[in-house]
Amino acid sequence: YPDTLVLWRTTRLLAEQGGWRMPDDARDLLEPVYDADGLIPVGLADNAQEVDGDTYAKQDAGKFASLRLEGGYRSGPLWDEEARVATRLVDESRTIYLARWQEGQLTAWVDEGHYRWDLSSLRINAKPLQELAPVDDPALQQALADLRDNEKLFDAGSLIVPFVVEEGTWRAIGMTEKGQQVAIEYDTDTGLEIRGAT
Structure with a gap:
């Protein structure tokens, strides 16, 4: 509040x-x-x-x-017909897609069935997580590019968050709308947590 x-x-x-x-x-x-x-x-x-x-x-x-x-x-x-007019005075939200990066493979968080990416998506406030931080791993960069090319659901603006397991916790790094780095953690029991967002 x-x-x-x-x-x-x-x-x-x-x-x-x-x-x-x-x-x-x-x-x-x-x-x-x-x-x-x-x-x-x-x-x-x-x-x-x-x-x-x-x-x-x-x-x-x-x-x-x-x-x-x-x-x-x-x-x-x-x-006019092209205008985007806000209809509610609330923070803008966006859909993010949760992925796992493990053993050189990028998979949907829920990796089964026809709707795996839909089942791996969350709607969040856009302010604390605007985009993914620059990815250093060339193999992960290529995997993200291939996913956008091959999966009809995604385009250049789709926010796919590739989580890597570190000490038993799934983590990723993102950026706020102000360009600040934030740590992202996901757990099936506790959900999504964004640390460092202001």
Whole structure:
């Protein structure tokens, strides 16, 4: 949850109240938590400012993408047929494909049946994992290129993450949208974890 100030205020208020009855106490619980002029501890000031900035940015994005009813869909360049207009104010997501690189072979994580790559795919937030880090191993480079050439599902923009097992853990290296390296780990029990993303 990005607004840690709201969490902090909620925790503090609930500790002070000791209990509550809903819906009778709803207003008394919500108003202090979302009070624009309420207490902001020094340690959360930067986060509060970042959340405010994000809120204003979303409001501006909504205004920009709003359809002017008097002009209709053809009154400007925003709504032409080629335009990509955001319909939700959420982080952009993307599909990644999990692969294993083992003994010189690149295989889908689920390596059986007709839909192995679909079964090896995940939908994630695009910010912490934008692309694969440059691959040093020439054999892996070639295997990724061959996969894109031979598998109809993939194109140049498909994000295939080749995991290598290290000390019992499947790992890969990726890049954030800001160009920072992140460690990626995958486990069938705990799922996907991206370490180092900010």
